[in-house]
Amino acid sequence: xxxxxxxxxxxxxxxxxxxxxxxxxxxxxxxxxxxxxxxxxxxxxxxxxxxxxxxxxxxxxxxxxxxxxxxxxxxxxxxxxxxxxxxxxxxxxxxxxxxxxxxxxxxxxxxxxxxxxxxxxxxxxxxxxxxxxxxxxxxxxxxxxxxxxxxxxxxxxxxxxxxxxxxxxxxxxxxxxxxxxxxxxxxxxxxxxx
Amino acid sequence: xxxxxxxxxxxxxxxxxxxxxxxxxxxxxxxxxxxxxxxxxxxxxxxxxxxxxxxxxxxxxxxxxxxxxxxxxxxxxxxxxxxxxxxxxxxxxxxxxxxxxxxxxxxxxxxxxxxxxxxxxxxxxxxxxxxxxxxxxxxxxxxxxxxxxxxxxxxxxxxxxxxxxxxxxxxxx
Numbered sequence: 001x002x003x004x005x006x007x008x009x010x011x012x013x014x015x016x017x018x019x020x021x022x023x024x025x026x027x028x029x030x031x032x033x034x035x036x037x038x039x040x041x042x043x044x045x046x047x048x049x050x051x052x053x054x055x056x057x058x059x060x061x062x063x064x065x066x067x068x069x070x071x072x073x074x075x076x077x078x079x080x081x082x083x084x085x086x087x088x089x090x091x092x093x094x095x096x097x098x099x100x101x102x103x104x105x106x107x108x109x110x111x112x113x114x115x116x117x118x119x120x121x122x123x124x125x126x127x128x129x130x131x132x133x134x135x136x137x138x139x140x141x142x143x144x145x146x147x148x149x150x151x152x153x154x155x156x157x158x159x160x161x162x163x164x165x166x167x168x169x170x171x172x173x174x175x176x177x178x179x180x181x182x183x184x185x186x187x188x189x190x191x192x193x194x
Numbered sequence: 195x196x197x198x199x200x201x202x203x204x205x206x207x208x209x210x211x212x213x214x215x216x217x218x219x220x221x222x223x224x225x226x227x228x229x230x231x232x233x234x235x236x237x238x239x240x241x242x243x244x245x246x247x248x249x250x251x252x253x254x255x256x257x258x259x260x261x262x263x264x265x266x267x268x269x270x271x272x273x274x275x276x277x278x279x280x281x282x283x284x285x286x287x288x289x290x291x292x293x294x295x296x297x298x299x300x301x302x303x304x305x306x307x308x309x310x311x312x313x314x315x316x317x318x319x320x321x322x323x324x325x326x327x328x329x330x331x332x333x334x335x336x337x338x339x340x341x342x343x344x345x346x347x348x349x350x351x352x353x354x355x356x357x358x359x360x361x362x363x364x365x366x367x
Contacts (some may be wrong), residue, residue, distance in 0.1 A: 007321060014271075015271065019263075019266065019267070020263070022263070022266065023259055023262075023263055026258075026259050026262050026263070027259055030253070030254065030258060030259065031251035031253055034251070034253065034254050034258075035250050035251045035252045038252055041216055044254075047254070048254045048255060048258065050267065051254060051258070052212050052258070052261055052262055055262045055266075056262060056265050056266055056269065058273050059262075059266045059269065059271065060269050060270075060271060061271075061272055062271050063271050063272060063273055063274040064272075123244055123248065124244065124248045124249070124250070127244050127245070127248070127249065128249070131249075141294075142245065146245040146246055146249060147249055159229065171203055171206060174206060174241070175202065177241075178241060192259060
């Protein structure tokens with residue numbers, strides 16, 4: 001992920017009137033924004049709508065980006081607030097259910113994902129499916145740390161918490177992820193650990 | 195000290211590159227010498243590798259970028275907030291209210307005429323006559339009611355803000 005002067009250079013030129021250059025920023029950050037939004041809602045159409053809203057909001061308030069943090073950190077803050085607003089409007093609990101009931105419901109739905117199905121799952125599949133079972137908070141922080149490559153200080157800025165709190169949340173998210181994988185994908189995890 | 199959750203926390207700190215040189219050396223020695231630490235380390239290393247390198251990012255539809263560029267063509271970039279929030283104006287309004295309150299207080303004190311026990315003593319305090327204080331113009335029933343209602347609304351808004359902040363803090367923990 002490119003950051004630093006290249007992003008700031010593009011931003012300065014967009015502010016001076018080169019609107020078409022904004023497409024470069026959009027292309028660069030679309031996968032990260034879309035992936036983070038998908039942690040809030042599994043519906044891809046909703047996720048695309050939210051992600052578009054994020055980029056439009058970012059464009060309209062581009063003059064407020066002071067360059068004190070990375071552009072990605074500032075953008076992911078907009079993602080967080082936009083997603084929370086969207087979920088509140090849809091009256092969906094912001095902190096998703098992280099209970100056995102959710103898992104059982106997912107198991108009974110006619111979806112391609114059956115948690116206890118006896119089939120060979122790749123390690124990545126197991127991980128992705130375990131991530132889907134996590135709460136929004138846990139999935140979000142793992143995505144920000146590992147996929148969006150944000151530091152704990154930056155995650156603290158995005159979530160509005162202290163870096164130490166972000167560190168504790170990260171530790172807990174990892175722990176819960178491991179528990180999900182061990183509980184629901186026992187055979188596959190045994191293979192992983194060897 | 196070496197409870198499973200402690201081992202995991204310490205190993206995660208090690209994998210994240212945290213801790214002093216001595217701490218990291220100590221962890222390395224534990225990993226090399228203790229079977230439990232070694233097994234746990236391998237497990238977490240595998241998970242770390244998956245999370246760091248194997249998770250794929252999702253992509254939206256092909257039209258996504260074009261949709262955004264079409265959307266922003268209808269919008270302008272808003273001017274930076276610091277360009278239209280003039281702190282001098284904010285301080286000016288605060289100064290106006292401060293002066294108004296001060297003027298009311300001076301007017302109120304100016305009406306106070308106190309009388310002293312001694313008729314020959316002309317000091318300021320002895321000339322103050324509380325009986326002649328007429329506050330009915332200031333403390334009119336309608337204005338008092340309106341003033342109290344505004345205070346109640348502001349107080350409720352402040353209480354709401356405080357409770358929301360407390361709730362958000364509890365939720366984050």
